[in-house]
Amino acid sequence: MKKVTTLVAGLAVGILALTGCGKEGAPGEQGSGGEAPEYKVAEGVDLADSPTWKKAKDAGKIKVGVKYDQPGLGNISAGADKPEGFDIEIAKMVSASLGFKADEIEFVETVSANREPFLQQGNVDMIVATYTINDKRKEVVDFAGPYYVAGQDLLVKADSDIDGPDSLAGKKVCSVDGSTPAQNIQEKYKDAELVTYDAYSKCVTDLQSGNVDAVTTDDAILRGYAAQYKDEFKVVGKPFTEEPYGIGLPKDDKALRDAVNDALEASKDSGDWKKAFEYTLGDSSGVEQPQPDRY
Ligand code: GLU
Numbered sequence: 001m002k003k004v005t006t007l008v009a010g011l012a013v014g015i016l017a018l019t020g021c022g023k024e025g026a027p028g029e030q031g032s033g034g035e036a037p038e039y040k041v042a043e044g045v046d047l048a049d050s051p052t053w054k055k056a057k058d059a060g061k062i063k064v065g066v067k068y069d070q071p072g073l074g075n076i077s078a079g080a081d082k083p084e085g086f087d088i089e090i091a092k093m094v095s096a097s098l099g100f101k102a103d104e105i106e107f108v109e110t111v112s113a114n115r116e117p118f119l120q121q122g123n124v125d126m127i128v129a130t131y132t133i134n135d136k137r138k139e140v141v142d143f144a145g146p147y148y149v150a151g152q153d154l155l156v157k158a159d160s161d162i163d164g165p166d167s168l169a170g171k172k173v174c175s176v177d178g179s180t181p182a183q184n185i186q187e188k189y190k191d192a193e194l195v196t197y198d199a200y201s202k203c204v205t206d207l208q209s210g211n212v213d214a215v216t217t218d219d220a221i222l223r224g225y226a227a228q229y230k231d232e233f234k235v236v237g238k239p240f241t242e243e244p245y246g247i248g249l250p251k252d253d254k255a256l257r258d259a260v261n262d263a264l265e266a267s268k269d270s271g272d273w274k275k276a277f278e279y280t281l282g283d284s285s286g287v288e289q290p291q292p293d294r295y
Contacts, residue, residue, distance in 0.1 A: 042099050047255050047256060061100070064095065065115060066110065089275075098259060111178075114178070127247065142250070146246050148245040152216060154214045163236055168191070172214075173212060175215070222235045
């Protein structure tokens with residue numbers, strides 16, 4: 001199993017960002033674009049019963065863990081200095097309803113494997129990072145949501161005949177340490193040769209060089225890469241799991257969890273969820289817009 005450290009992956013992403021290597025497009029290319037949504041910052045919020053909220057309020061900023069290399073969801077594209085994507089919009093929207101302005105959010109890069117430790121150690125106050133809600137994770141962290149449901153899928157070369165997880169026998173498939181898709185391959189598709197890194201961008205580089213035959217993770221993430229490498233890659237398009245995305249929170253901070261759930265509920269009625277989706281994942285995903293009510 002190949003591994004790279006966070007630092008190396010971080011550098012690789014940094015270099016990609018600097019050179020724009022192999023990537024096309026500009027910040028905001030993913031969705032229908034238009035004006036960046038603005039979320040009303042709630043006034044007079046007082047979550048005295050939430051230790052996490054109180055600590056953030058005292059510090060004058062809320063720390064949110066997000067991905068930096070997942071176009072459309074959480075990504076820093078070439079030439080940009082801030083992350084953007086659907087998860088970033090959800091983070092801004094929820095932070096606003098907790099009383100934090102956009103410039104009071106500190107984004108912190110997380111990779112799949114360090115999300116639970118980051119919440120447990122207090123490095124971040126919440127995580128919005130394509131984070132599947134499941135029982136194992138719920139033993140150590142809490143979740144609000146879900147706010148979106150993705151499904152595990154495969155990214156392959158445009159001319160590949162891989163058409164689902166059952167055709168992975170004897171093939172090299174890349175995913176990320178600490179992710180549900182890697183675990184699923186390990187448990188259910190034992191004939192596939194799993195290669196793991198700490199971040200998906202490294203898998204994509206391996207797919208391009210022919211080092212692996214497929215990349216597996218959530219369809220929403222893979223569509224972002226497919227859009228960047230238009231004629232080179234395709235998403236198989238037959239999701240074989242359900243991945244409900246939640247907002248990761250420190251365990252047992254019920255006041256915060258309730259407030260974040262309320263914020264997500266309210267965003268469906270106010271139209272903010274829809275605006276966030278259209279501005280980011282939106283029509284570039286090639287799939288119909290899901291109804292927020294489903295979540
Ligand atoms: N949603 C899956 C997970 O939480 C895969 C995406 C990711 O690694 O962030 O593990």
